[in-house]
Amino acid sequence: MGKRLTDNITSKYQEAANCMTPKKARRKIVAYVESYDDILFWRSVLNRFEDDTRYFEVMLPSRKVLSRGKKSVLMNFIGDRIGPDMIACVDADYDYLMQGLTATSKKILESPYIFHTYVYAIENYQCYAESLHNVAVMVTLNDHAIFDFQAFLKQYSLICHPLFLWSVLAYRSNFYKDFSLTDFDHIVELSNFSIHSPMASLNHLRAKVERKVKYLQQHYPRHKASIRNLDIELQQLGVTPDTTYLFMHGHHVFDTIVAPVMTKVCNRLRMEREQEISRTAVHRTQMYNELSCYENSIADVKTMMKRNMGYVFSPLFQRLQHDISNYLSPTAEDAPNTPSPILS
Numbered sequence: 001m002g003k004r005l006t007d008n009i010t011s012k013y014q015e016a017a018n019c020m021t022p023k024k025a026r027r028k029i030v031a032y033v034e035s036y037d038d039i040l041f042w043r044s045v046l047n048r049f050e051d052d053t054r055y056f057e058v059m060l061p062s063r064k065v066l067s068r069g070k071k072s073v074l075m076n077f078i079g080d081r082i083g084p085d086m087i088a089c090v091d092a093d094y095d096y097l098m099q100g101l102t103a104t105s106k107k108i109l110e111s112p113y114i115f116h117t118y119v120y121a122i123e124n125y126q127c128y129a130e131s132l133h134n135v136a137v138m139v140t141l142n143d144h145a146i147f148d149f150q151a152f153l154k155q156y157s158l159i160c161h162p163l164f165l166w167s168v169l170a171y172r173s174n175f176y177k178d179f180s181l182t183d184f185d186h187i188v189e190l191s192n193f194s195i196h197s198p199m200a201s202l203n204h205l206r207a208k209v210e211r212k213v214k215y216l217q218q219h220y221p222r223h224k225a226s227i228r229n230l231d232i233e234l235q236q237l238g239v240t241p242d243t244t245y246l247f248m249h250g251h252h253v254f255d256t257i258v259a260p261v262m263t264k265v266c267n268r269l270r271m272e273r274e275q276e277i278s279r280t281a282v283h284r285t286q287m288y289n290e291l292s293c294y295e296n297s298i299a300d301v302k303t304m305m306k307r308n309m310g311y312v313f314s315p316l317f318q319r320l321q322h323d324i325s326n327y328l329s330p331t332a333e334d335a336p337n338t339p340s341p342i343l344s
Contacts, residue, residue, distance in 0.1 A: 027054040030086045032061045034069055037306070041122040042089045044309055045115075045317075049324055058089075074107060074114070082113040087327070090114065091121040094181075097168050097234065097247065115323055118238065118316040121250030125317060127258040128246075129153040131310020136262065138304045140269040141297055147195050147265045155202055156257070157244035160188050163209045164244050165227050166216050168234065173223065179216065185252045187212050195264050238316060246316065254305070263301045270298060 033042050039058050046056040061073045070090045082088055090108065096116055098105035108114050119125055132149035136142075167184040170176040187208050193201040217224065239247050245257070274291060281287030311317050 026052065027085070029054060029056050029084075031056050031058045031089050032073055032087070033058055033089045034061075034073055034091060036060070038089070038091075038122055040307075041125065044312065045089070045320060045324065048321065049328055054328075061088075070104070074104065082111065084113070086113070088114045090116050091250065092116040092118055093120055094168065094171055097237065097239070098172060099233075099237075101172055112327060115320065115327075118320055119246040119250070120248060120253075123250035123254035124246045124248070125311035125314065126305050126308050127153075127250075127253055128308070128311040128314050130313065131308055132258070132262065134310055135301075135304050135308050136265055136269060138307075139262075139266045139299050139301055140273060141294070142269040142273045144269060144272060146268060146272075147261075149261075152198055152261070153245050153258075154242040155198075156190075156205070157242050159202060159206045159209055160248065161241040161244045162213050163187065164248060165230055165234070166213065169223060169226055169230055172230075173226070175220070178219075181249055185249055185256075188248070188252075189256055190260075193261060193264070195261070195268060238319075259302055259305060262305065266301055 031042055031046060033039055042058050043056075046058065050056060070093065073088050073090055088111075092108075095102065095105040095108050096118055100106040100109050108116050117125065129150040129152075133145055136147075163184065166179060167181065170179040171181075188205065190201045191204060245253055273294060277290045277294060278287055281290060
């Protein structure tokens with residue numbers, strides 16, 4: 001099959017190809033994703049739905065041109081390209097929270113063959129608080145819980161939540177040029193973070209957030225009621241004040257918040273383990289051998305975070321899997337485009 005034909009395959013073409021295979025052959029469903037980094041995540045979503053009747057092939061939207069990103073994925077599927085045998089899998093970004101107010105949001109929410117992460121992006125799942133201690137163990141091979149990731153990200157979320165509401169409202173009300181996602185990201189960065197005294201950094205963050213919220217309240221007084229209503233609406237969508245980090249800009253949360261904190265925690269755990277080896281070694285040669293063995297066994301923080309799959313237990317991930325289940329086995333009461341419940 002030539003590249004041109006491959007790039008113009010539609011769901012109907014794939015469905016026809018499946019019909020031509022032997023009766024006992026498994027049905028192939030193509031799942032297009034935004035980038036290489038998304039392949040492992042969506043494989044983790046779709047794995048459980050493979051059986052002796054069907055399997056998924058996860059790939060980029062184009063084999064001829066390395067164009068990636070949500071817009072590329074969706075633009076490739078205008079018309080009848082997608083269908084039962086060809087689906088699109090994308091990051092939610094703010095489109096889930098826009099609730100159909102933009103063309104992209106409307107397309108993502110209404111199509112039964114486009115699936116989204118619910119959280120902003122796959123990076124938010126990789127930062128899932130309940131799984132981060134296990135990531136630290138994978139990196140350092142040290143199970144000493146010296147830092148409470150869950151408590152930290154809860155406090156971080158609670159502090160950011162009031163400003164996050166303004167960020168979403170800015171995109172819903174079309175004044176994002178005055179308060180862009182980049183502006184929001186800059187404000188919610190942490191400074192001078194220490195694992196021994198995280199509250200100092202969080203208190204500094206709180207001051208920055210409160211200043212910006214006050215500024216926005218003064219410059220957009222007509223949106224006071226809108227903020228209250230938006231908070232109620234977003235909570236119905238699963239956005240709670242203590243889990244706001246899951247819906248913030250994923251790359252920013254991963255690269256500038258969680259990964260640096262994880263790095264400091266892991267550096268401390270490595271030092272602790274190395275000190276233990278040095279203290280318990282019988283002689284110098286044994287110490288050097290043990291230290292060398294340990295250094296060869298530890299892993300890179302960001303690599304382990306990207307391989308983290310502890311998010312499979314999160315309610316939002318389970319909601320995503322519920323959507324896939326509905327798509328594969330729809331009923332009159334539970335059609336593919338029916339919003340799935342927030343599972344707890």
